[in-house]
Amino acid sequence: MDFFDFVTSTVALIGFPLLLFLLSFLWIPKAASGNTSRKKTAPEAGGAWPIIGHLRLLGEPQPPHITFANMTDKYGTIFTIKLGVQRALVVSSWETAKECLTINDKAFATRPKLLSAKILTYNYAMITSAPYGPYWRQVRKFATIELLSNH
Known part of the structure; x- marks a missing residue:
């Protein structure tokens, strides 16, 4: 009986405020911050x-x-x-x-910079996740000429 009381009191003291804190992010309006220099x-x-x-x-x-x-x-x-x-x-x-x-x-x-893409593609080194720029153009040229052609 003592262990059950300990668990319920722990959940009540830690779990309930944590749940309220997480749920507060869903109901806080974004416009209430008062930031007038927002991008259109x-x-x-x-x-x-x-x-x-x-x-x-x-x-x-x-x-x-x-x-x-x-x-x-x-x-x-x-x-x-x-x-x-x-x-x-x-x-x-x-x-x-x-x-x-x-x-x-x-x-x-350009593609969005996601943490998962950074980890899985060796710091955006693969053609599928590389941002638009000189490296992407070079990799695209290499893939077109060497991999996707009959040459």
Whole structure:
């Protein structure tokens, strides 16, 4: 009986405040920080679940392009969705897509720097995780000429 009392009191004293602390991050509004020098970002589509984001919308009976068309009608021609915990930009007008792929191509060509990619790919040394730059161009040229050609 004494051990049971010890466990319940330990859970009550440590577990409950820890749970409240972790849950407080879900309900604190981001705009309450008062930071007025925030970067402008595209609006995020509503309805994202905490861990899976908007992935449940892509698994509906209707095709994903119909889902994106409905979201475009609601949020505009450019918006963000969450694929898991990562944010993805959705562009549905050809003018904006052309601007993203010609004028701002360097900003869109690079990959996110994730800790897992850094560890698994030897400090971003593999072509699949290397950031856009001279090293990536050299590795791409090598892979195209030596690995993917009939030469």
